[in-house]
Amino acid sequence: MSAVSAGEIRVGLAGAVVVALAACLPLVDQGFYLSISVNIVLYAALCTAWTLFSGPTHYVSLATAAFFGVGTYSVALWIDQLPFPALVAGGALAGAALAGVVGVATLRLSGVYFVIFTLGLAELVRQIVTWAQAKFTTRVGLYVFTDFTEKHIYWMLLALAVAVFLAGWLINRSRLGFAMRIIGNDETVARHVGIDTARAKILLFMVSGAFIAIAGAISAPRYGYIQPPSAFNPMISFLVVIMALLGGTSRLWGPLVGVVPFVIAMDLISARFPNHMPIVMGLAFLAIVYLLPHGVTGRLEQVWTRLRNRRALAVGAERTA
């Protein structure tokens, strides 16, 4: 919208330093820390991409697994025929196309129906893939053999996370981002100033779906053997929602604040109590909704404005005294 401000340049430089440091991690450690960091950057990319759409619209999408799986399968199906970058691009297009179709069909629905539909969608796509595999091939799963090791995957996911952040920043500055803020404030006003609200939401859903599909595509070589239940695992959808809400969805970097501690905690818990993950997730979800309805960043902002108001009041009192 306007020139880049000094504050934005500072944040950008700090971000670049953090990313540069993070990129050096595989040079130091290739074991535990790398593997947990892969999960952190994966969920950072997923949750930020999810928030691109769900943050401003307040539509809770449980379709993450569908987009992720579409990306994974785009790679798995043609890895022996086409170069990897082409498959990632194809996955992005497939994710965007799926999001577009779903958006046209559902974004006119109210919030609750949207949640249910997106949850059903992931399951539907999974069933279709399973059926198609049984019908047209004799195999249950697909092998993805590449020369990529954990550190390559890590770097690719890190680059993806950076791309998602950049995209989010650009969108926020664009007419589309401005339109989304207006829609979030008052959809009736949005329509009356000339915003095609359905189109704006669908566009954003497509961008979000494309990024999630790319994450799935990059993750394919990590799995090695792809089956519908793992590629379209609904757990991914729920985890993304929980982490994004934990961090807070009103800021671009909000989800990141949720992702880092949650992935680490999840790793510790699943190592010790491998069978209790669903319970832990359920409890985490309840705790977030009840205790932190606007996430950690939302709470921090509340505290910050309260402090500022108090200071302003104090200053005002001094003046009148």
Add this chain to the structure above:
Amino acid sequence: MSGAALSVAGARKAFGGLIAVNDVSFDIGQGELVGLIGPNGSGKTTMLNLISGALRPSAGRISLAGIDISGKPAHAIARLGVARTFQLVRVLPSMSAIDNVIAGAAFGHMRLWGSEARQMAEALLERVGLGGRAAAPTASMTYIDQKRLELARALAGEPRLLLLDEWLAGLNPSELRLGIDLVRDLRAEGRTIVMVEHVMDAIRSLCDRCIVMSSGAKIADGAVAEVLSRREVVSAYLGDDDA
């Protein structure tokens, strides 16, 4: 009458069994400021909603300078140059005053953006009496200031047709005088305006012509003084159940 800025022919809106707008027809000429009046619940807001696209007409044809807009979505109508304010004021509470105004300029037929939009928004804030308050949070503004802001947002789209729904309601006498002057200025600029209003003094001093609705139907249309003295208009206002 193809020269009309707005032409409404047989517009009708039913909510279930209730017919809120019943076969209403009228034309508004280019640069006219027309008052739309009538008792509470007579269908004035619904009529504006049909024009702005907030509601789809059940029947009838509404056209803007010859272009049929009946049944088009609100955003398409806004892009043709129709802007409005709302009876229950609607500001964008989490956005600053200037962003509220830019919202009106960025997506309409002007599509202003960047410094151009900022300059225009600042000038409009000045004009409606909110000069120097560009960064002010809007949720905590007073009622009158929110109304001013809403008008600035509507004007930001350089509307070819401006719809005001009781924009002067709830103002105290001195604010009312300022408000009337502001609308008079808009009219002097040659804007085409339809204003729904209960403040009769405002109608008398601003409009040459007014349209009267009662129970969804148009019951009078003509010069203000003449229309207001007609028997059916008086009895609609002072109706059976009124004092």
